[in-house]
Amino acid sequence: MPFKIPKIPPTTSKSIRFPDDIIEKVEKAIQGKQCTFTAFVVEAVRTALESLEEEQTPQDGPEE
Numbered sequence: 001m002p003f004k005i006p007k008i009p010p011t012t013s014k015s016i017r018f019p020d021d022i023i024e025k026v027e028k029a030i031q032g033k034q035c036t037f038t039a040f041v042v043e044a045v046r047t048a049l050e051s052l053e054e055e056q057t058p059q060d061g062p063e064e
Helices: 020-030 037-056
Strands: none
Touching: 020 037
């Protein structure tokens, strides 16, 4: 498969406030890794949204 230059998805800048302790924990978690604060937060939000969607989706299986 030939190499394709990836497209950057459209983004919107949002300004949000984090408690200082959360900022410290995130910065500690990403220290020494190839990850930005923004990338960490975006992935955390994606994971949280997926989890919410799974909770809201009726599960197939026997009803009791």
